[in-house]
Amino acid sequence: MTTGFSLSSRFGTQSLGGCYAPETLMQPLLDLEAAFRAALADPAFEAELKTELRNFVGRPTPLTPAPRLAAKLGLKALFLKREDLTHTGAHKINNALAQAILARRMGKTEIIAETGAGQHGVATAAACARLGLACTVYMGVTDMARQAPNVARMRLFGTRVVPVEAGQGTLKEAVNEALRAWAGSCDRAHYILGSALGPHPFPTLVRSFQTVIGEEARAQVLEQSGALPEVVLACAGGGSNGLGLLVPFLGDALRRVAVEAGGHGMVLGEHAARLDGGRMGVLHGCKTLLLQDEHGHTAETASISAGLDYPALGPELAALVLDRKVEVRRASDDEALLGARQLCEAEGILPALESSHALALLPALAAEGVATILLGLSGRGDKDLSTYQARLGI
Amino acid sequence: MNPLLPFLMAGDPSLEALPGLLSEARSLGIEAMELGLPHSDPIADGPVLQAAAQRAIGRGATPLRVLEALAGITDSPDVILFTYLNPLLQIGARRLQTLLAPTPVKALLVVDLPFGEEPAFEADLRAAGYPVVPLLAPTTTLERARQILLERPDPGPGAPFAQRFAYVVARLGVTGTGQAMDLGPVSARIQQLRTISARPLAVGFGLSDPRSLAAVRALGATPVVGSALVQELASGRGLSDMLSGRLVGDA
Numbered sequence: 001m002t003t004g005f006s007l008s009s010r011f012g013t014q015s016l017g018g019c020y021a022p023e024t025l026m027q028p029l030l031d032l033e034a035a036f037r038a039a040l041a042d043p044a045f046e047a048e049l050k051t052e053l054r055n056f057v058g059r060p061t062p063l064t065p066a067p068r069l070a071a072k073l074g075l076k077a078l079f080l081k082r083e084d085l086t087h088t089g090a091h092k093i094n095n096a097l098a099q100a101i102l103a104r105r106m107g108k109t110e111i112i113a114e115t116g117a118g119q120h121g122v123a124t125a126a127a128c129a130r131l132g133l134a135c136t137v138y139m140g141v142t143d144m145a146r147q148a149p150n151v152a153r154m155r156l157f158g159t160r161v162v163p164v165e166a167g168q169g170t171l172k173e174a175v176n177e178a179l180r181a182w183a184g185s186c187d188r189a190h191y192i193l194g195s196a197l198g199p200h201p202f203p204t205l206v207r208s209f210q211t212v213i214g215e216e217a218r219a220q221v222l223e224q225s226g227a228l229p230e231v232v233l234a235c236a237g238g239g240s241n242g243l244g245l246l247v248p249f250l251g252d253a254l255r256r257v258a259v260e261a262g263g264h265g266m267v268l269g270e271h272a273a274r275l276d277g278g279r280m281g282v283l284h285g286c287k288t289l290l291l292q293d294e295h296g297h298t299a300e301t302a303s304i305s306a307g308l309d310y311p312a313l314g315p316e317l318a319a320l321v322l323d324r325k326v327e328v329r330r331a332s333d334d335e336a337l338l339g340a341r342q343l344c345e346a347e348g349i350l351p352a353l354e355s356s357h358a359l360a361l362l363p364a365l366a367a368e369g370v371a372t373i374l375l376g377l378s379g380r381g382d383k384d385l386s387t388y389q390a391r392l393g394i
Numbered sequence: 395m396n397p398l399l400p401f402l403m404a405g406d407p408s409l410e411a412l413p414g415l416l417s418e419a420r421s422l423g424i425e426a427m428e429l430g431l432p433h434s435d436p437i438a439d440g441p442v443l444q445a446a447a448q449r450a451i452g453r454g455a456t457p458l459r460v461l462e463a464l465a466g467i468t469d470s471p472d473v474i475l476f477t478y479l480n481p482l483l484q485i486g487a488r489r490l491q492t493l494l495a496p497t498p499v500k501a502l503l504v505v506d507l508p509f510g511e512e513p514a515f516e517a518d519l520r521a522a523g524y525p526v527v528p529l530l531a532p533t534t535t536l537e538r539a540r541q542i543l544l545e546r547p548d549p550g551p552g553a554p555f556a557q558r559f560a561y562v563v564a565r566l567g568v569t570g571t572g573q574a575m576d577l578g579p580v581s582a583r584i585q586q587l588r589t590i591s592a593r594p595l596a597v598g599f600g601l602s603d604p605r606s607l608a609a610v611r612a613l614g615a616t617p618v619v620g621s622a623l624v625q626e627l628a629s630g631r632g633l634s635d636m637l638s639g640r641l642v643g644d645a
């Protein structure tokens with residue numbers, strides 16, 4: 001049995017990340033890293049994952065040119081990487097399915113997950129149904145109300161959805177509860193964390209299962225336009241779709257941009273913008289940029305988008321930002337709603353509220369003189385219809 | 395052997411009550427006591443301690459106020475500050491030492507700080523007299539336990555219990571009162587740990603009734619009682635009443 005990690009658990013010049021876990025979870029995390037490394041070295045794992053990504057998830061996802069929206073915004077070209085077209089409707093399935101296969105290889109029979117927007121919960125529920133694993137998803141009560149269709153979908157897939165009442169009833173509390181549940185069942189359960197956060201090896205594991213987005217997109221944009229775009233753009237909650245899209249472009253001379261939730265104000269508690277508002281801290285097992293008060297207590301957050309409504313930026317993305325390889329911008333609730341409406345009207349695509357934050361930045365980038373953009377459309381907006389109806393008056 | 399290691403949440407029922415509770419514990423012969431620093435995201439705590447932390451935070455028991463409330467107290471058991479890492483990191487090792495100096499705190503139990511993650515921070519605090527308590531979970535292999543005990547060494551028989559003991563987590567999961575526990579695995583665990591270390595052991599998580607406490611004592615270890623005390627204290631029971639019943643009892 002291993003007593004130390006083999007992969008680096010730290011990111012960037014400020015050594016973000018790490019493994020700040022309760023002792024009960026240390027051996028399970030060590031075992032997980034060992035299983036992950038073994039899987040990566042095993043062609044059978046890669047083959048199974050590839051087949052399932054093609055036959056079950058629907059990869060590769062298209063890269064869709066969006067010429068009408070581009071023209072409207074004064075851009076020369078806009079490309080959308082369509083993670084909304086994956087099975088279950090968001091990039092989350094790339095990671096959930098891969099971790100579920102990994103869990104089965106480890107001999108685990110139960111799966112635990114947290115969810116915010118419900119997309120990771122639905123993806124995990126679907127992967128577990130497909131692989132025959134028992135699944136329990138922890139979800140804050142606020143999120144259960146605002147993402148009700150996803151609660152129903154999880155239950156249809158046979159997953160037990162456990163409401164989390166604590167605090168604001170959003171993603172942070174769901175992660176708290178999932179970590180507690182895992183400590184009680186780690187002898188038989190695997191915890192499928194849904195974003196590039198948490199203790200090592202989760203950030204590395206999740207990023208490595210999401211870079212398929214950027215690898216496909218890079219080849220597709222070269223094939224379709226013969227050149228790389230000037231900007232690659234994604235929204236950032238914990239950072240999994242952001243890293244997935246941006247990391248394969250790290251070696252290229254272009255701007256990489258992540259968009260955080262600006263919520264409805266600039267004061268702590270009114271947004272989930274960790275770069276401006278956050279300080280270095282430890283939450284949920286990793287050191288990163290964190291929205292917190294002067295006592296080191298996690299601050300409240302606000303966003304119209306459940307998937308971005310989280311007080312910490314994943315450590316690898318935060319490190320890339322601090323080391324100036326990725327820019328961070330913010331978009332407010334209202335800007336995101338406008339971005340969604342524009343995409344709907346110009347291209348006939350309904351984006352998730354999370355993805356709408358990336359769309360919301362397009363006018364600003366156009367105003368800066370950017371001509372070509374590749375945008376990660378991380379998910380579809382069916383789950384957000386009730387919010388769109390209420391806020392857009394339709 | 396130390397017969398009981400009680401746990402209380404600082405600020406619950408109130409910070410004003412804290413000096414009196416510590417003094418009362420000392421008069422009952424309690425040698426060392428764990429004191430929880432209320433945190434916003436206690437990922438290793440069950441519902442009872444979560445609720446206690448929420449109540450305490452709601453009443454203004456911030457980390458600095460807790461340390462201020464402890465300053466100058468001498469009529470107290472040795473205090474082991476039970477905490478999550480982030481509040482300590484925000485205070486910083488240097489300032490933390492200054493704040494701890496006038497308090498009865500003798501050691502830190504940092505739930506989410508495995509050895510090696512903050513080596514400089516931990517070394518500074520140990521050098522200043524605030525060692526981090528080694529935790530050994532049911533999932534901790536014997537090999538890892540050996541490493542943990544080496545990284546967080548026993549200062550030796552001259553040092554007080556609070557700075558010497560290793561905390562053996564009795565079961566998987568989070569803090570809280572559980573069903574009557576099968577102590578078989580704990581007993582095997584303690585025997586196993588005795589082969590690699592002679593330092594005092596405390597056993598916690600899920601213990602509350604006098605019988606299981608006596609059973610832990612019979613294994614030569616100190617039982618920790620937390621959630622049960624916090625719950626009873628919140629419902630208005632007196633500390634002496636709660637502790638004296640738990641200081642006696644047969645296996």
Ligand SMILES: Cc1ncc(COP(=O)(O)O)c(C=O)c1O
Pocket residue numbers: 090091092116117118119120194195196235236237238239240241242306307308352354355378379380
């Ligand atoms: C569609 C969609 N996009 C983005 C996110 C944000 O997560 P991450 O930053 O990990 O991609 C979520 C999270 O729930 C989501 O559902």
